[in-house]
Amino acid sequence: MPEKKVSAPAAEAPAAEGKTRKSTKAPARRGRPPLAPELYVEMGGEQYNITDIIDRAKADYRTTHKVGVQSCKVYVKPEEGAAYYVINKFSGKLDL
Numbered sequence: 001m002p003e004k005k006v007s008a009p010a011a012e013a014p015a016a017e018g019k020t021r022k023s024t025k026a027p028a029r030r031g032r033p034p035l036a037p038e039l040y041v042e043m044g045g046e047q048y049n050i051t052d053i054i055d056r057a058k059a060d061y062r063t064t065h066k067v068g069v070q071s072c073k074v075y076v077k078p079e080e081g082a083a084y085y086v087i088n089k090f091s092g093k094l095d096l
Contacts, residue, residue: 057085
């Protein structure tokens with residue numbers, strides 16, 4: 001009877017593993033930049049850009065606090081001509 005040669009699969013596994021390793025570097029993302037919506041409120045003939053009000057609220061907060069912004073809530077009251085904000089449990093008021 002002819003003898004059949006059987007190769008050991010364990011011997012081939014390490015060699016194959018070395019060839020299929022992937023780099024740990026994350027691929028660069030390409031495509032569109034994230035959407036940056038612009039929000040406006042119009043009342044009594046006045047127009048308010050909400051994005052600008054949010055930026056002003058963050059800037060006002062940063063003048064007195066060194067901690068980064070973790071949460072931000074802005075309440076606009078056009079009838080009072082003011083915007084109230086709560087950033088990291090600190091509240092403030094901006095004139096519109």
